[in-house]
Amino acid sequence: MNNNLLEVFEVKVAIAGAGAMGSRFGMMLAQGGNDVTLIDGWLAHIKAIQENGLQANYNGKNVSVHLPVKLQSEVDSTEKFDLVIIFTKSMQLAQMLSDIQGVLGQKTKVLCLLNGLGHVETLEKYVPRENIFLGNTMWTAGLEGPGKVKLFGFGSVELQNVGERKEEDAKQIADFLSQSGLNASYSDNILYSIYRKACVNGTMNCLTTLLDCNMGQFGATSTAHQIVVKIVNEFAAVAKVEKINLDVSELVKHVESCYDPSVADHYPSMYQDLIQNKRKTEIDYINGAISRKGQKYGVPTPYCDLLTAMIHAKEELLEAK
Structure with a gap:
């Protein structure tokens, strides 16, 4: 595991919740040269990506990216990630965190980008506070069917550390996301x-x-x-x-x-x-x-x-x- 995300050429990333937005981030991070695994609970979506790759209408251009994708209830607990980005639906957060406990190492950073309010309380039941980062994104995406997404427009990400004195880690994550075009920045009032x-x-x-x-x-x-x-x-x-x-x-x-x-x-x-x-x-x-x-x-x-x-x-x- 890597303490400093920017010290490595390739960061090992898991997208927990590979719907429209999770697929967008997974695709952009993979195109940025990173090792990305998609994790989701929708079996038809997973099978479609395994068979045909992740299909996207990307600003009017058809794009296909082949990414590892796993059912959340069947993740390999021997595999660990540097960064896990959470994109489940809010009501699915606890189940996802429970299912992927095995892939969360002691240094794994967890970035929650869910819509809505009140997620930190759930995160703290599964992840040490010092490893939790909270943010939101203004990127847009649409899910057109199993394995198919529509990606358009331009967006941004803001994020902040939840744990005390983890500002530098939050800034590192923002810099890392920006290297793949995700336009991320640190916020002191997330x-x-x-x-x-x-x-x-x-x-x-x-x-x-x-x-x-x-x-x-x-x-x-x-x-x-x-x-x-x-x-x-x-x-x-x-x-x-x-x-x-x-x-x-x-x-x-x-x-x-x-x-x-x-x-x-x-x-x-x-x-x-x-x-x-x-x-x-x-x-x-x-x-x-x-x-x-x-x-x-x-x-x-x-x-x-x-x-x-x-x-x-x-x-x-x-x-x-």
Whole structure:
């Protein structure tokens, strides 16, 4: 195992959760010359990658990359990784960490890039605090079927150490990701950034899913602005109790940048999961998390309460698994 990621020519990386975003990071890191293994729980996806490679529409160009891919319940515990990047769905995090315990060495760094809130508590049950790094990404990706993804646009990554005095390790990881074009940077306030992204997920994800539309179509409706303002205000009110100050006006503009023509045609991950693939969503870790925190802090969150309940109702109607 390597203490300093940048001291080695090739870093041994595992992507735990090889859906759309995990596949994007795996492909870009592999193209950067790194040893990358995909780990996932979707058997059809794994078989498709094993047989045909990871197929991607990469900014309009068809690309195929052959990567090692393993079922999470069958990972080889004798294999250890320098860096594990977590891209499961939030509700799958604990099971993934339990399944891959054998590949986590004493020095393995674990970078969690999940959507939503409240993941550190789960991570600490399986990973030493000094090895945990938390971040978020603004890259986009779509899952078009087993072994097939659509990758487009440009993005970035922000990350920060959870353990004390691990800032240099966090900066090393950011530099390493940037070497493969992932545009990563160190943040000294990652919780602000995570809340900021959660505002996007807490609007675009659930609203496009419930209204069966893409982001641009939602933005073109007469009520879009009013709805976004209400939801962002609820996120900001909860964050304020946790001493995280969100600028509501700036965040509303940030959310509404999703209507830009360059990304307006995108269907967010929750839409992909529920509408396209009949899979359960992460709503309990986005709007649902705000609802729970609101109840705890005595902060009213009627929009998040309703959106959470409606997404669960939609899951039942579509018999999501």
